Amino acid sequence: MDAHLPTSLKCPNCASPIREDDYDAEQGTIRCSYCGTLMLPPRAQRPAALPRPQIALPAKMTLEKTARGIVIKRRWINVMVVFLIPFCIVWDSFVFGFLFRMTTSEDVPWMVRLFPLGHVAVGIGVTYYTLALLINQTRVEATQNAVTVSHGPLPWFGWREIVAGRIDQLYCKEVIHRSKNGVSTTYEVWVQLDDGTNSRLVASGLNPDQALFIEQQIESMLAVKDRPMSGEYRR
Ligand SMILES: [Zn+2]
Incomplete structure (x- = not known):
């Protein structure tokens, strides 16, 4: 027996009509062939015959x-930290080493003192992002x-x-x-x-x-x- 989707089903993202081919019966998911939106058949329009596999x-x-x-x-956490951690160590030690040398020497023009502000901002931003990837x-x-x-x-x-x-x-x-x-x-x-x-x-x-797990859990x-x-x- 074939389970058919209601023909009135529209993509919630781009409003194009969902076609029969967009439904993956094995996965129990719908993928809009126009914009790539992935979803589970909406609860209200889900025919009883449609299987509803539980996403692990x-x-x-x-x-x-x-x-x-x-x-x-x-x-x-993802594989990006493998590149970000060495980057932070090198960047921060360079920038803060430069700052330290500058504050310990007297005759530095104020222009040079302002110069590394952008580098300090990058160091703080990337280091914060890396820490967030690690623990958030x-x-x-x-x-x-x-x-x-x-x-x-x-x-x-x-x-x-x-x-x-x-x-x-x-x-x-x-x-x-x-x-x-x-x-x-x-x-x-x-x-x-x-x-x-x-x-x-x-x-x-x-x-x-x-993404589908979050969708399914919230829906249920x-x-x-x-x-x-x-x-x-x-x-
Ligand atoms: Zn769409």
């Missing part, structure tokens, strides 16, 4: 069930009230809180990075809100499994609120 916990992630909901954590985690908490995304312990931008009732759909947006070393693809997790606007939930470069958490409470009237 990806590497570098943890899932914790709390009294209020779920907490997903993702460590930031992205924390995604989903409860029946809200979905909250934060990064730490080193402070980082990208804090989000979205009221659960406003979330219509989650999906994973493809981000293509082109560099001289080639093309790499990462994913972000996005939400479509009840007013039709789209909003980025998790920005950091996720692989497809991590949010599905809880659709269940009738005991004694509640349900149409």
Whole structure:
């Protein structure tokens, strides 16, 4: 028996119609052939016949069930630190060694004293980023009230809180990075809100499994609120 997607299904990112070929029955995922958006079939439009494979916990992630909901954590560490740590050591020792020599000698013109400011800024920025890669985690908490995304312990931008009732759909947006070393693809997790606007939930470069895992876990958490409470009237 074939499971067919509803023909009315549109990509939440680019609004082009999802075609039958975009559905990967084995993975249970949909990939928009126009913009590359990856998603699980939306809950409301998912035919009962569609299989719903559970995505296994990806590497570098943890899932914790709390009294209020779920907490997903993702460590930031990646292969970049292999290059960044030596860079920081060389750069910082050069820049701060230069600063030290300058402050210990008297006859340095003020122009030369200002010269390394850009280098100091780069050293601080790259060192902070490297430390963040080493110790930071992205924390995604989903409860029946809200979905909250934060990064730490080193402070980082990208804090989000979205009221659960406003979330219509989650999906994973493809981000293509082109560099001289080639093309790499990462994913972000996005939400479509009840007013039709789209909003980025998790920005950091996720692989497809991590992005789909976050989508699936939040969706099943949010599905809880659709269940009738005991004694509640349900149409
Ligand atoms: Zn699309």
